[in-house]
Amino acid sequence: MKKFACEDFPDKFKISVSCASGTESVLKKEINRLIGVDVPAINGRIEFDGNPALICKCNINLRTADRIYIKTGEFTAETFDELYDAVKSVRWEDYIPMDANVYVDGKCVKSTLFATSDCQRIVKKAIADRLCTKFKLLRLPESGSTYKINFYLFKNVVSFYVDTSGTGLHKRGYRDKVGIAPIKETLCAAMLLMSDFYKTRPFADPFCGSGTFLIESAFIARNIAPNIARKFAFNDWKNFDERFYKSAVEEAKDRENFTIKPDIRGFDIDKKAVELSLHHARRAGVADIIKVENSPIKKFKPWSECGTIVTNPPYGERVYGNEDAKRCYIELGDALKNSPLWSCFVITPHNGFEKYFGRKCDREKKLYNAEKECRYYFYYPKKETR
Numbered sequence: 001m002k003k004f005a006c007e008d009f010p011d012k013f014k015i016s017v018s019c020a021s022g023t024e025s026v027l028k029k030e031i032n033r034l035i036g037v038d039v040p041a042i043n044g045r046i047e048f049d050g051n052p053a054l055i056c057k058c059n060i061n062l063r064t065a066d067r068i069y070i071k072t073g074e075f076t077a078e079t080f081d082e083l084y085d086a087v088k089s090v091r092w093e094d095y096i097p098m099d100a101n102v103y104v105d106g107k108c109v110k111s112t113l114f115a116t117s118d119c120q121r122i123v124k125k126a127i128a129d130r131l132c133t134k135f136k137l138l139r140l141p142e143s144g145s146t147y148k149i150n151f152y153l154f155k156n157v158v159s160f161y162v163d164t165s166g167t168g169l170h171k172r173g174y175r176d177k178v179g180i181a182p183i184k185e186t187l188c189a190a191m192l193l194m195s196d197f198y199k200t201r202p203f204a205d206p207f208c209g210s211g212t213f214l215i216e217s218a219f220i221a222r223n224i225a226p227n228i229a230r231k232f233a234f235n236d237w238k239n240f241d242e243r244f245y246k247s248a249v250e251e252a253k254d255r256e257n258f259t260i261k262p263d264i265r266g267f268d269i270d271k272k273a274v275e276l277s278l279h280h281a282r283r284a285g286v287a288d289i290i291k292v293e294n295s296p297i298k299k300f301k302p303w304s305e306c307g308t309i310v311t312n313p314p315y316g317e318r319v320y321g322n323e324d325a326k327r328c329y330i331e332l333g334d335a336l337k338n339s340p341l342w343s344c345f346v347i348t349p350h351n352g353f354e355k356y357f358g359r360k361c362d363r364e365k366k367l368y369n370a371e372k373e374c375r376y377y378f379y380y381p382k383k384e385t386r
């Protein structure tokens with residue numbers, strides 16, 4: 001990474017990366033691979049010493065991160081006065097320019113101060129008071145770009161963050177239309193990274209919906225940075241040097257490998273889902289390696305000796321009812337009976353999944369899809385034939 005200097009922006013701070021519950025170990029590995037930092041997640045976040053270049057690198061490259069923050073402080077606060085004083089002691093003027101549009105969001109969990117909206121008001125007031133004093137203003141004009149500040153009050157310890165991502169990092173930009181119960185791109189990427197998917201292994205999603213697993217697996221296979229095509233909150237910040245971003249984009253593009261031609265196939269009973277998957281694959285720039293068929297699970301046949309399925313089938317709750325869901329699980333199990341070298345990874349909240357699929361899983365993990373508690377079932381290739 002080239003070295004530049006942000007004229008007004010600090011060049012050293014704590015970076016805090018958040019992710020979905022259950023995916024922390026994958027994020028930890030990603031961070032280690034990307035920047036060589038090996039630290040555990042605490043309360044769903046991974047924190048390490050960073051700089052503006054790493055802010056860009058993490059936003060562009062991390063597949064499983066929800067958001068990248070700058071952590072500006074951590075204090076004990078049991079009263080509103082303590083909260084106000086804590087906020088006011090942070091050097092906000094280092095990060096936030098005079099004309100910033102400051103937006104505050106936060107959460108109070110298991111703390112004496114429990115009213116989030118009251119805390120939000122106090123935090124906003126204390127930041128405004130500090131900035132007015134430092135910039136010698138009577139009030140903030142708030143006419144410039146947005147700086148979103150987050151606070152998290154947990155067991156009377158409050159932490160403050162500047163959000164560098166803006167829109168959540170699951171919004172890669174390729175999915176502009178909504179299918180039936182789409183999965184977040186970040187959760188999908190975490191599931192793929194937990195599976196045995198590898199670029200030379202045929203890949204299938206027999207319930208492909210809007211194509212998320214097909215596209216994310218193509219990104220992984222070709223080493224395409226998931227957020228290469230989108231912008232972040234810091235892109236609008238006048239005090240953040242654009243050259244850090246340009247350099248991180250160049251670096252990510254250098255790592256892409258379009259000569260890799262993985263065999264990625266999607267199937268769906270719904271014609272519209274097939275069109276949607278192809279539309280999204282074109283937008284993501286990976287349509288050349290993705291095949292999608294309008295076909296029900298009962299017709300699915302593994303087409304090579306080995307392969308990987310990672311999928312998010314119907315849960316039996318919305319458009320497709322419980323009987324449909326059960327039939328899908330039975331037919332998925334049947335389709336794989338004579339293909340012992342195919343692995344299968346399935347997320348569902350349905351507690352009869354293993355029974356209908358016809359096999360006890362090798363491993364399972366609790367994950368949340370759209371805040372619904374689910375199990376992620378791992379079926380590896382059968383041992384005796386591996």
Ligand SMILES: C[S@@+](CC[C@H](N)C(=O)[O-])C[C@H]1O[C@@H](n2cnc3c(N)ncnc32)[C@H](O)[C@@H]1O
Nearest residue numbers: 181182183207209210212268269270296297312
């Ligand atoms: C939960 S959605 C998958 C969402 C997808 N992961 C995404 O991110 O958009 C389940 C999909 O299964 C499809 N489906 C339902 N019954 C099916 C069947 N019998 N055979 C194949 N696909 C089916 C639905 O049309 C729907 O697109």
